[in-house]
Amino acid sequence: MNDFSNYQITDGARFRTVGDEGVFVLLGSSEVLVINGSAAVAVDALKRGRSPVNAVVESFAIDIETARADLAQLFTQLVEAGALTSA
Amino acid sequence: MSELVRILRNAWLDKALVTATLELTYACNLNCVICYNDVDLAGTRMTRQDYATLLDAFDQIGLLNLTLSGGEPLASPDFFFIGARARELGFLVRIKSNGHAIDDAMAKKIKEEVGPYGFDISLHGASSESHDAQTQRPGSFSRLLNNLESIKRHGMRVKLNAPLTSLNEHEVEQMYDIADRLGFPLRFDPQLTIKDNGDESPLTMAVSNEGLAHWRELTLERSRAKRAASQDQVEEAPREVPPPRESAQHCGAGSNGVTIDPFGTVLPCVQWRKPMGSLHTSSLAEIWGSSSAEDLRAENREFKAAGHAKGACPGMPPRPQNNGKQRVLRVLP
Numbered sequence: 522m523n524d525f526s527n528y529q530i531t532d533g534a535r536f537r538t539v540g541d542e543g544v545f546v547l548l549g550s551s552e553v554l555v556i557n558g559s560a561a562v563a564v565d566a567l568k569r570g571r572s573p574v575n576a577v578v579e580s581f582a583i584d585i586e587t588a589r590a591d592l593a594q595l596f597t598q599l600v601e602a603g604a605l606t607s608a
Numbered sequence: 609m610s611e612l613v614r615i616l617r618n619a620w621l622d623k624a625l626v627t628a629t630l631e632l633t634y635a636c637n638l639n640c641v642i643c644y645n646d647v648d649l650a651g652t653r654m655t656r657q658d659y660a661t662l663l664d665a666f667d668q669i670g671l672l673n674l675t676l677s678g679g680e681p682l683a684s685p686d687f688f689f690i691g692a693r694a695r696e697l698g699f700l701v702r703i704k705s706n707g708h709a710i711d712d713a714m715a716k717k718i719k720e721e722v723g724p725y726g727f728d729i730s731l732h733g734a735s736s737e738s739h740d741a742q743t744q745r746p747g748s749f750s751r752l753l754n755n756l757e758s759i760k761r762h763g764m765r766v767k768l769n770a771p772l773t774s775l776n777e778h779e780v781e782q783m784y785d786i787a788d789r790l791g792f793p794l795r796f797d798p799q800l801t802i803k804d805n806g807d808e809s810p811l812t813m814a815v816s817n818e819g820l821a822h823w824r825e826l827t828l829e830r831s832r833a834k835r836a837a838s839q840d841q842v843e844e845a846p847r848e849v850p851p852p853r854e855s856a857q858h859c860g861a862g863s864n865g866v867t868i869d870p871f872g873t874v875l876p877c878v879q880w881r882k883p884m885g886s887l888h889t890s891s892l893a894e895i896w897g898s899s900s901a902e903d904l905r906a907e908n909r910e911f912k913a914a915g916h917a918k919g920a921c922p923g924m925p926p927r928p929q930n931n932g933k934q935r936v937l938r939v940l941p
Contacts, residue, residue, distance in 0.1 A: 535698045537671070537672045537700075538670055539615050539670050540615060540619060540624060540670065542615060544672065546700055551765075551845050553611060553612040555611040555612070568698060
């Protein structure tokens with residue numbers, strides 16, 4: 522079962538939730554990635570060492586399998602962008 | 609970057625706190641003739657626990673930008689404690705320093721433990737004569753140049769800030785050369801301010817009219833050349849955005865931004881030092897929602913309604929400098 526605990530925010534990125542959105546800033550390039558509110562809930566949970574799947578399921582009307590599938594896609598995109606790493 | 613600008617604009621309109629400056633101490637290892645800090649200011653210092661509580665409050669509120677300032681922030685024994693916690697919480701940390709203590713080992717430690725977005729470092733001249741005269745610390749110029757190289761070697765971002773004064777006005781070109789050689793942006797500030805205790809002595813160092821004109825000419829020329837040469841420079845993550853036209857506030861002081869002095873006094877900004885409350889008696893959330901904070905925001909709106917120019921500051925009314933010979937509008941940081 523994938524709880525995404527192998528993902529983490531890269532050393533060279535900072536993540537904050539501002540208003541209803543999430544903001545990644547990549548320190549080296551100053552590149553900014555903005556993610557929507559539900560994605561921000563998941564990344565914020567990851568940052569705090571909590572389960573992103575549970576955070577999304579608890580916050581939104583979404584079943585666990587859909588949450589896992591969406592998070593797999595989101596986290597892959599964030600790894601590709603250099604915001605997350607996967608062990 | 610435009611996405612971040614949009615978010616910061618929304619934060620402005622929502623009066624959401626996104627930017628904070630912590631003045632960790634007024635102690636400093638230099639003794640700049642133009643410094644505005646009141647080094648004799650006394651009070652009950654913030655403890656580490658106070659800072660931990662404050663950073664958690666910033667986290668809850670949704671803060672993005674955190675500047676660690678002073679005095680010299682590295683002179684605070686709490687610098688690394690605060691910096692490391694700020695890193696954990698994901699704030700974009702900027703360190704406003706004179707750079708004097710940031711040798712290679714210190715640069716490495718800061719990168720590893722704080723991981724800042726960048727540094728704002730003061731450059732006071734292009735020679736020992738001018739720089740050291742302004743800092744009143746012999747050897748500070750050559751030490752700063754070495755330290756800037758160290759910071760660069762460790763891959764950290766620096767913005768150089770130069771107060772333009774009568775001591776360095778003849779070295780503007782050479783100061784730009786230093787910045788170019790290091791690959792760091794340099795921004796001059798011709799606006800000197802009185803000390804926070806009302807002492808007007810810094811104003812005696814104000815740039816002359818000729819020096820000001822020369823700086824303007826050179827800076828505009830460089831700006832034109834830069835625009836023509838490069839379209840793809842790395843843009844900095846903005847700390848703040850210009851006031852949206854639809855905002856009734858003149859500036860973000862006290863509504864998007866806040867400054868906390870070493871004694872827990874909450875101020876609208878570094879320049880506008882009208883206390884909103886004390887963290888020794890109230891939480892940040894209580895102060896933020898207090899009537900004194902709302903009165904201050906009303907004052908900010910009245911300042912705008914009175915038709916003040918964009919660069920004017922509610923905390924620093926325009927005043928003559930250089931014995932009344934000139935007046936300079938403030939450029940927002």
